[in-house]
Amino acid sequence: MTTTSTVPRPPRTxxxxxxxxxSAHPRTxxxxxxxxxxFWLGVVYVVALALLLVTAFWSVDSFTGEVTTEFTLDxxxxxxxxxLYQTVTLRTVGVALAVTLIDVAFxxxxxxxxxxxxxxxxxxxxxxxxxxxxxxxxxxKAYAWRSVLSQDGILEWLVAPxxxxxxxxxxxxxxxxxxxxxxxxxxxxxxxxxxxxxDSLLEASGDLGGKSWPTLRLVVFPLVLPAIIAGTIFAFAxxxxxxxxxxxxxxxxxxxxxxxxxxxxxxxxxxxxxxxxLIPIAIIFGxxxxxxxxxxxxxx
Amino acid sequence: xxxxxxxxxxxxxxxxxxxxxxxxxxxxxxxxxxxPTEAASELGETEGQLSVxxxxxxxxxxxxxxxxxxxxxxxxxxxxxxxxxxxxxxxEAVNLFKTGDYDVVSxxxxxxxxxxxxxxxxxxxxxxxxxxxxxxxxLKDKAWNTVDGQNxxxxxxxxxxxxxxxxxxxxxxxxxxxVVFDESDAYTGKVTAYxxxxxxxxxxxxxxxxxxxxxxxxxxxxxxEQLAAAVDLLKTQRANIGEYxxxxxxxxxxxxxxxxxxxxTWQVIQNVAAAEGAPTDVTxxxxxxxxWSDTWMISxxxxxxxxxxxxxxxxxxxxxxxQATEYFGEAPSSDEACEFRSDCEAYHAGDAAYAENIWYxxxxxxxxxxxxxxxxxxxxxxWTEAWQEIKG
Numbered sequence: 001m002t003t004t005s006t007v008p009r010p011p012r013t014x015x016x017x018x019x020x021x022x023s024a025h026p027r028t029x030x031x032x033x034x035x036x037x038x039f040w041l042g043v044v045y046v047v048a049l050a051l052l053l054v055t056a057f058w059s060v061d062s063f064t065g066e067v068t069t070e071f072t073l074d075x076x077x078x079x080x081x082x083x084l085y086q087t088v089t090l091r092t093v094g095v096a097l098a099v100t101l102i103d104v105a106f107x108x109x110x111x112x113x114x115x116x117x118x119x120x121x122x123x124x125x126x127x128x129x130x131x132x133x134x135x136x137x138x139x140x141k142a143y144a145w146r147s148v149l150s151q152d153g154i155l156e157w158l159v160a161p162x163x164x165x166x167x168x169x170x171x172x173x174x175x176x177x178x179x180x181x182x183x184x185x186x187x188x189x190x191x192x193x194x195x196x197x198x199d200s201l202l203e204a205s206g207d208l209g210g211k212s213w214p215t216l217r218l219v220v221f222p223l224v225l226p227a228i229i230a231g232t233i234f235a236f237a238x239x240x241x242x243x244x245x246x247x248x249x250x251x252x253x254x255x256x257x258x259x260x261x262x263x264x265x266x267x268x269x270x271x272x273x274x275x276x277x278l279i280p281i282a283i284i285f286g287x288x289x290x291x292x293x294x295x296x297x298x299x300x
Numbered sequence: 301x302x303x304x305x306x307x308x309x310x311x312x313x314x315x316x317x318x319x320x321x322x323x324x325x326x327x328x329x330x331x332x333x334x335x336p337t338e339a340a341s342e343l344g345e346t347e348g349q350l351s352v353x354x355x356x357x358x359x360x361x362x363x364x365x366x367x368x369x370x371x372x373x374x375x376x377x378x379x380x381x382x383x384x385x386x387x388x389x390x391x392e393a394v395n396l397f398k399t400g401d402y403d404v405v406s407x408x409x410x411x412x413x414x415x416x417x418x419x420x421x422x423x424x425x426x427x428x429x430x431x432x433x434x435x436x437x438x439l440k441d442k443a444w445n446t447v448d449g450q451n452x453x454x455x456x457x458x459x460x461x462x463x464x465x466x467x468x469x470x471x472x473x474x475x476x477x478x479v480v481f482d483e484s485d486a487y488t489g490k491v492t493a494y495x496x497x498x499x500x501x502x503x504x505x506x507x508x509x510x511x512x513x514x515x516x517x518x519x520x521x522x523x524x525e526q527l528a529a530a531v532d533l534l535k536t537q538r539a540n541i542g543e544y545x546x547x548x549x550x551x552x553x554x555x556x557x558x559x560x561x562x563x564x565t566w567q568v569i570q571n572v573a574a575a576e577g578a579p580t581d582v583t584x585x586x587x588x589x590x591x592w593s594d595t596w597m598i599s600x601x602x603x604x605x606x607x608x609x610x611x612x613x614x615x616x617x618x619x620x621x622x623q624a625t626e627y628f629g630e631a632p633s634s635d636e637a638c639e640f641r642s643d644c645e646a647y648h649a650g651d652a653a654y655a656e657n658i659w660y661x662x663x664x665x666x667x668x669x670x671x672x673x674x675x676x677x678x679x680x681x682x683w684t685e686a687w688q689e690i691k692g
Contacts, residue, residue, distance in 0.1 A: 060681075066418060084689050151558040168489060169543055169559065251489075252541040254691055262688060268395050269684075 056275040060268065067270060075275035085259070089279055092255040095175055095246075096239035102179040103186040103235045104228060111187050112220075115194035116202070130187050138181065142248045145177040149249060169251035177245045182238050186231035193227020194220070226295040236287065240280045256280055339425035339450070343606050350380040350607040353393060353402040355594070356548075357568065357628040358456065359384045359615075368627055370620045378614070380607035389496055389546050390661070394420075403602040404611050406456055408592040409444030410498045410661035414680070416447050421597040423450040428609050431616035434634035438652045443669065444662055445595040453597035454612045457621070459630030459647065460591035460658050461494065461502065462582040464565035464573075466555060473583040477506045479562055481533055484540040491537065492551060492563030495544035497680065497687035498661055501590050502564065503530040503537075505659055509587040518670035519590065520662040527678045527686060534690045544691070548572075555580050567647070568629035591658035592630075631655070 243257025263273035362369030390411035439455040504519035545551040554560035622640030625632040631647035638644035648654035668677040
């Protein structure tokens with residue numbers, strides 16, 4: 001008696017038929033597999049961005065607020081030449097640069113301690129501590145800073161006995177809050193970069209007579225530079241596009257994001273808003289272009 | 301490997317094709333259609349649902365405070381299931397209403413004309429709104445609810461943009477708007493102002509009293525020169541502004557902590573702030589006040605016209621109008637509504653002379669609404685641009 005003859009022939013269900021078809025046609029299989037992500041990348045992501053760019057060349061009927069789909073360069077010209085946009089762009093870039101510098105200054109020692117000094121157990125604890133703030137809502141953290149910096153907030157309470165007073169709302173408050181918000185995004189890539197620096201290199205440097213500072217400067221720094229730049233991309237890009245923090249603690253100041261927000265929300269001028277949105281896009285592309293050779297993009 | 305790349309390339313081609321189609325269709329969808337230009341002549345069965353776009357506090361359904369609910373009785377009476385969406389500024393209301401997702405909107409005067417001009421709202425046959433008969437005559441047939449003799453809705457309530465001050469800083473009520481303009485130096489960093497282009501009218505109203513040479517007759521009808529003067533005034537004020545407000549909770553907090561000590565406000569903000577123990581009070585300065593008179597309007601693309609009419613009539617009924625306007629802190633639209641609330645005197649309800657003294661928000665348009673024909677006035681887009689320039 002043979003066993004093969006007792007195995008019943010599987011019933012021909014549609015699923016089986018489809019499966020057999022796909023197994024015989026690898027190309028169809030691949031198309032089906034890739035179509036969903038390609039659709040997402042193509043339509044949801046790239047087309048949305050492309051439409052944004054196209055909208056910048058339209059205009060708006062000033063009274064009814066209807067978008068007129070006629071090609072015009074007015075918005076671009078206004079955004080490039082208008083003193084309002086130049087001032088706000090400079091302010092925004094200034095804030096973003098300050099936030100980036102502050103974050104790197106804080107992140108470097110923290111990341112170095114985590115990667116090279118702390119015990120493995122301590123390392124995990126520190127990693128969790130760095131990640132914890134990310135679990136709280138952005139808005140909660142920004143409003144918390146609003147309370148801290150207010151006239152009867154914690155800061156005032158702390159410094160008042162020494163004759164100081166709170167800095168209040170304004171650009172410094174914005175820089176502090178944004179630095180706080182983005183710090184984890186800067187620590188993590190630098191930490192990951194430092195992790196990859198082999199300890200043996202540090203030992204070799206020591207063996208050859210290198211003291212700690214030259215070792216850091218000549219061995220560690222060049223190796224983690226791409227990781228640092230990766231961190232700055234996060235802090236810089238996120239600050240450049242932010243409008244909520246400056247709205248909450250920025251006092252009467254506005255950044256590029258606020259101009260976009262007012263033009264979409266208040267003025268109903270979507271074309272002008274997208275023209276303004278091109279400014280941070282251009283700046284970020286410029287920055288990415290500058291740093292592309294450092295290998296920073298591989299560290300993102 | 302080679303086959304793989306060819307497939308990927310084909311995938312990219314397909315993706316590009318989809319992209320192109322999407323782009324083309326997207327380009328063809330802007331510029332919505334216009335709705336009915338004739339008001340309805342009769343009503344039918346209610347449709348079973350209604351989508352309301354309202355100022356916060358105008359259409360309470362008990363979700364903020366179970367005791368404050370006039371939406372549920374409406375649902376029970378008409379069978380129209382109501383969904384409520386609130387907005388923070390008139391500009392936001394105009395934008396949201398453009399989506400066509402809402403049947404009715406409570407539009408202030410700085411929004412209503414824009415909605416009419418864009419064809420987003422339809423004329424209303426007031427014979428089908430029995431409670432319209434009660435409405436104060438001085439709220440009827442105004443520039444912001446009636447265009448070319450056609451009525452576009454039912455008045456809801458009206459109120460003033462008052463001057464709020466911290467009683468810690470001011471021993472007595474400031475008598476002039478000068479405290480936030482010419483004398484704002486004394487409170488550097490602690491002055492607030494309403495964050496909207498329409499606030500330019502407050503500056504114009506102040507200039508009307510202090511610089512008669514400019515010849516401003518109506519703060520919503522400003523020629524280039526008058527607008528420039530208002531902008532200059534607001535730029536001077538900008539140096540002393542701590543922050544602008546449009547979120548009323550933010551203003552309450554700023555007054556409570558002392559970050560802000562003087563600026564414009566609404567009565568409802570004073571009510572909430574006082575209830576929380578903030579040292580604040582409000583006053584009407586000698587130069588007068590700007591304010592709002594709101595109108596319930598119906599979308600031109602509504603699929604629920606009968607529920608919409610039912611809502612307009614319901615919200616204008618004395619009891620509901622009394623509740624809703626009392627909750628928000630403004631004068632109701634009729635004397636009958638005052639019988640359902642106790643604080644009508646505080647808002648000068650029915651006092652036509654007082655109501656006349658409020659400069660109600662009106663959308664600035666090129667045709668000067670003060671009657672001048674020798675100049676063109678600055679329109680709302682010019683005000684928006686000026687406002688962004690002021691904020692810098």
